[in-house]
Amino acid sequence: MSTSRAAALLGAAPRGRMRALGFLIALAGPAIVVAVFLPFRDTLQPLTIGFSFLVVVVAAAIVGRLGPGLLAAVVSFLTFNFFFLPPYDSFVIARGEHVVALVVFLALSVLISSLYSRAVDRADVAEAKERELQMLQELSRDLVVRGPGEDTYEALVRDVVERFGFDAGALFVSGSDGGLDERVVVGAAPGSISPSWNPADPGRAPERLPLSVGNRTLGLIVLTGTRDPLDPAEVRVLRAVCDQLALVLERDRLLRAATDAEILRQTETARRNMLAAVSHDLRSPLAAIKASVTDLLDPEVPRSDVDRDAVLQVVDREADRLDALVANLLDLSRIEAGVVQVRLEHVDLAEAVTAEVDAAALRWPGVRIAMDIDDAHEIAIADPVFVPRVVSNLLDNAARAATSADARSIEIEIGPTVHGERNAQVAVKVVDHGVGLTTMERTQLFLPFSRLDERTTKLGSGLGLAIARGFVDLMGGELWLEDTPGGGATFAFSLQEAS
Amino acid sequence: MTKILVVDDEPQIREAIQRSLVARDYDVELAADGAIALDLAAASPPDLVVLDLNMPVLDGLEFCRRIRTWSSVPIIVLSVRDEEPDKIAALDLGADDYLTKPFGTGELLARVRALLRRGEGAQADHRTNYQLDGVSIDMQAHRVTRSDGDVHLTKTEWSLLEALTAHPGKLLTHRWLLERVWGDTYGDDVEVLRVFVSQLRRKIEPDPRRPRAIVTEPGIGYRWSGEATGDA
Numbered sequence: 001m002s003t004s005r006a007a008a009l010l011g012a013a014p015r016g017r018m019r020a021l022g023f024l025i026a027l028a029g030p031a032i033v034v035a036v037f038l039p040f041r042d043t044l045q046p047l048t049i050g051f052s053f054l055v056v057v058v059a060a061a062i063v064g065r066l067g068p069g070l071l072a073a074v075v076s077f078l079t080f081n082f083f084f085l086p087p088y089d090s091f092v093i094a095r096g097e098h099v100v101a102l103v104v105f106l107a108l109s110v111l112i113s114s115l116y117s118r119a120v121d122r123a124d125v126a127e128a129k130e131r132e133l134q135m136l137q138e139l140s141r142d143l144v145v146r147g148p149g150e151d152t153y154e155a156l157v158r159d160v161v162e163r164f165g166f167d168a169g170a171l172f173v174s175g176s177d178g179g180l181d182e183r184v185v186v187g188a189a190p191g192s193i194s195p196s197w198n199p200a201d202p203g204r205a206p207e208r209l210p211l212s213v214g215n216r217t218l219g220l221i222v223l224t225g226t227r228d229p230l231d232p233a234e235v236r237v238l239r240a241v242c243d244q245l246a247l248v249l250e251r252d253r254l255l256r257a258a259t260d261a262e263i264l265r266q267t268e269t270a271r272r273n274m275l276a277a278v279s280h281d282l283r284s285p286l287a288a289i290k291a292s293v294t295d296l297l298d299p300e301v302p303r304s305d306v307d308r309d310a311v312l313q314v315v316d317r318e319a320d321r322l323d324a325l326v327a328n329l330l331d332l333s334r335i336e337a338g339v340v341q342v343r344l345e346h347v348d349l350a351e352a353v354t355a356e357v358d359a360a361a362l363r364w365p366g367v368r369i370a371m372d373i374d375d376a377h378e379i380a381i382a383d384p385v386f387v388p389r390v391v392s393n394l395l396d397n398a399a400r401a402a403t404s405a406d407a408r409s410i411e412i413e414i415g416p417t418v419h420g421e422r423n424a425q426v427a428v429k430v431v432d433h434g435v436g437l438t439t440m441e442r443t444q445l446f447l448p449f450s451r452l453d454e455r456t457t458k459l460g461s462g463l464g465l466a467i468a469r470g471f472v473d474l475m476g477g478e479l480w481l482e483d484t485p486g487g488g489a490t491f492a493f494s495l496q497e498a499s
Numbered sequence: 500m501t502k503i504l505v506v507d508d509e510p511q512i513r514e515a516i517q518r519s520l521v522a523r524d525y526d527v528e529l530a531a532d533g534a535i536a537l538d539l540a541a542a543s544p545p546d547l548v549v550l551d552l553n554m555p556v557l558d559g560l561e562f563c564r565r566i567r568t569w570s571s572v573p574i575i576v577l578s579v580r581d582e583e584p585d586k587i588a589a590l591d592l593g594a595d596d597y598l599t600k601p602f603g604t605g606e607l608l609a610r611v612r613a614l615l616r617r618g619e620g621a622q623a624d625h626r627t628n629y630q631l632d633g634v635s636i637d638m639q640a641h642r643v644t645r646s647d648g649d650v651h652l653t654k655t656e657w658s659l660l661e662a663l664t665a666h667p668g669k670l671l672t673h674r675w676l677l678e679r680v681w682g683d684t685y686g687d688d689v690e691v692l693r694v695f696v697s698q699l700r701r702k703i704e705p706d707p708r709r710p711r712a713i714v715t716e717p718g719i720g721y722r723w724s725g726e727a728t729g730d731a
Contacts, residue, residue: 316603323601343718346690348697351715354708373708384718385583 022064026072029056030079041084046098049084050105054112061113065120069113077106128233135163136237140244150184156245157221158186164234166207166225168193173219173249180220193222209238211246218249281325285318292318328463331389335470342383342474346498349387349414349428350378356391357412364399367408374415377426380495386471387495390479393464394430394491401434401489409433417494425477426497433488442481468493500526501615504545506536506562507577508554512600516549519604520611533557537565540572547615548574549607550594552585560588567593573614575607583718587672590719595669613668627664629725631712632705636725638664643703650702655680659695660703663713663723672720696721 033052037044053076061069081091085098093099142155153171161169168187172180172195180195197206207223207230221242230238292315295301296308334340350373357369380387391412398410410432417427437445446469472479472493479493503525507513510531517527528545530536534557540548548566552559559576566572576589576597586597596610629636633646641657643650652660662679663671673689681691696715700707712725 319601346693348693350708351710352717355715358709388717 019064019068022060022068023071025056025063026060026068026075029060029072030075032056033076034079034083038083041088046080046084046101050080050101053080053105054109057109058112058116061116062120066113066117069117070110073106073109073113076109077102080105132233132237136240139163139237139241143244143248152248153245154184154186156241157184160221160238160241161186161223161225164223164230164238165227166223168225169221169223170195171219171221171245174217183219188224193224195220195222197222207238209242211242211249213246213250218246218253221245278329282322285322285325288318289315289322325463328393328467331467332463332470335467335474340470340474342386344381344383344475346379347382347384347387348378349373349380349382349426349495350375352384352387353391353412353414353428356388356395360392360395360399363396364403367399367402367410369395369399370409370411372411372413372415377416377497378414379498380426381498382475382477382495383471386475390468390471390493391428391430393468394428394493397464397468397491398430398432398434398489401432405432405434405488407433416497417492424497424499425494427492427494429482429490429492431484431488431490433484433486436483436487436489437481445481465491500524501547502526502528502543502545503611504528504530504536504540504548506530506533506548506554506559507551508532509551512551512577516607519608523608525611533559533562536562540566540570544570545572547611548572549611550574550576552576552578552582552589560585560592563589563592563594573617575610575614577602587719590670590672591674595666596722597670610668617666617668627727629664629712630728631703631725634703634705636660636703652699652702655695656699656702659699663721664725667723667725667727670716670720670722676720 030053033049033056037049037052041049057069057072057076060072078091081093081102082089085102086094093102139156139159142152142159157169157171161167166187168185170182170186170188170193171184173183175181182190182193182195185191185193193206195208197208199205204224204226207221209221209223210217211219211221292311296311331340353373354371357371361367361369395410395412402408402410410430413427413429413431415427415429417425446466468491469479472495475495477493477495479491482490482492484490503520505513505516505520505527506529507516508531513529513531517529520527528539528543530539532554536548536550537557539545550559550562559578563574563576566574571593574589574594574596576586576594577600578586578589578597579600589597595614598607598610627638629638635644637643638661641652643652658680659676662676673692674687677688677692680695696713697707700710700713704710704712712723714722714724716722
């Protein structure tokens with residue numbers, strides 16, 4: 001299949017056969033006309049017979065193009081004269097009008113043959129060009145549509161190998177050390193195709209097509225197989241494909257370089273922010289604990305049991321804060337390192353949320369938390385350990401916003417949602433009536449160490465939200481932000497509902 | 500005097516626990532690793548063990564496995580966050596409860612008291628009664644009464660309730676409950692268990708959404724925390 005496909009690019013094989021057939025018609029056609037019309041040559045007009053010969057000429061020209069057409073014209077001219085123009089069986093012509101008819105016949109034959117074959121040749125060239133173009137288009141479509149990546153390169157090499165009837169092919173890319181690294185091998189074992197070829201090697205020379213942009217060589221495609229050498233049209237197509245591939249390789253390289261640089265820059269910034277945030281957040285509870293404890297240890301100061309209790313409560317609360325921060329940092333680093341195992345099972349969201357609301361109510365005594373739960377949609381497919389952590393982080397975030405707002409209340413709602421274009425999703429929404437968020441704040445929201453207010457000394461709010469999002473992602477859900485009608489922010493996450 | 504064996508490789512934790520327990524008149528023995536702890540437990544059996552999971556020489560899991568071959572002493576496991584698989588393994592190996600570090604002394608003492616009560620021979624037989632805010636459960640008569648009348652429990656619900664109340668205060672893993680109520684065949688089908696627990700709660704809990712008798716330990720199992728009111 002592949003050989004005929006490649007050959008069809010120029011229609012080479014059929015054409016040779018058609019030409020032979022044309023010559024056959026040019027020789028056999030007049031013989032048949034003679035055989036058919038010879039018994040009636042006295043009763044038929046020479047014009048009728050002349051037209052019959054013309055049919056033969058046209059047929060030969062259509063089938064075999066110019067050569068057979070001309071041959072048919074000459075053979076017909078002679079045969080017509082010899083057998084059908086009196087005196088018969090000689091090349092002598094008795095009547096002047098027959099001479100004219102014969103000359104007209106010859107002229108017509110030659111004209112038709114040459115006109116037809118020229119038209120057909122042009123059509124052939126146009127068709128070949130179109131095929132060439134189409135092939136090029138098909139080959140390069142992958143590169144354009146699928147974008148960079150090993151899969152794309154492999155698909156392209158495979159396509160080239162199949163279309164051009166090779167057995168195997170390989171793509172080599174210039175490495176940083178100047179050597180050629182094998183990227184893709186199709187139709188052969190990896191490593192079995194060599195990028196270099198020595199004329200002394202046994203077997204046929206492989207096709208070696210360089211990939212270059214400007215005068216920089218980016219790589220090489222090597223094609224091996226037993227097919228005939230490439231013809232000029234095929235070479236044109238392959239060169240064009242190689243040029244495109246070279247451009248894509250170059251684009252990939254530049255893109256990677258740019259991305260690496262950007263990641264490095266961002267990592268650097270994130271690292272600096274993280275160090276600043278962590279040292280601040282770790283130090284402030286630690287400072288409170290140290291101050292309280294040294295105060296208690298001071299024997300000089302007499303103090304009542306009530307005072308002592310008050311100091312110890314500070315120590316207790318600050319230790320909890322420290323614990324929460326360390327837990328969050330651990331969660332985040334585990335999420336980012338990709339070492340968190342998610343275990344999905346049916347989780348009763350109502351129960352999990354209620355427990356977290358009760359716990360949050362103790363942490364935020366000044367904030368009123370209301371619940372609105374849709375009983376029919378409270379079972380989700382989720383991780384039983386992650387859900388409480390997501391909810392508690394969102395509750396803390398909302399409570400923090402509520403403490404600086406007029407309405408010191410937050411609401412938590414559970415109900416069905418169609419968020420994320422998937423059906424049977426259940427959403428948990430945490431609604432606050434704080435000051436809401438600006439566009440700038442939104443863009444930095446889920447970055448672990450962003451802070452909405454540099455002066456706040458609370459746990460980095462970005463940390464909790466980044467963890468919430470990390471856990472929700474791991475559970476296959478989505479976490480998003482809405483505006484609370486009337487002001488404030490609503491953080492929501494969706495999970496697949498258990499059927 | 501009640502004897503408690505505290506096993507932890509970190510001296511600060513060991514001593515802090517020792518201080519709070521001695522202050523409540525418990526007799527405390529300390530061990531720095533599982534191997535020492537096994538020797539001490541064999542020499543003079545404790546009434547309860549507080550056991551750290553992460554230890555050199557012989558870790559908490561191995562300690563559980565070995566001591567359970569000859570003793571049913573209550574064990575409270577101490578672990579750090581995110582060791583869920585280890586916690587479950589320890590509970591499946593026969594530990595009775597766990598605490599996540601850092602914990603408050605109050606929490607530790609409450610768990611210790613709950614497990615010791617059970618150890619004192621209150622190995623609940625099926626004649627105990629429970630009273631939960633307007634709901635009374637008569638285990639012997641198989642009767643649950645709410646303020647608005649009797650509640651019917653199915654056979655499975657009763658056997659689940661019996662499995663839970665058989666070990667008050669003990670953290671029962673999903674697998675243990677499944678095997679106890681449904682037999683071996685259900686294996687890891689936590690969903691079946693969740694559905695029945697939720698049904699049972701609707702019948703016996705005053706506020707099913709804030710369960711007080713059947714407490715969930717997310718991802719691990721359930722615990723019976725209903726207060727017994729005495730024999731029928």
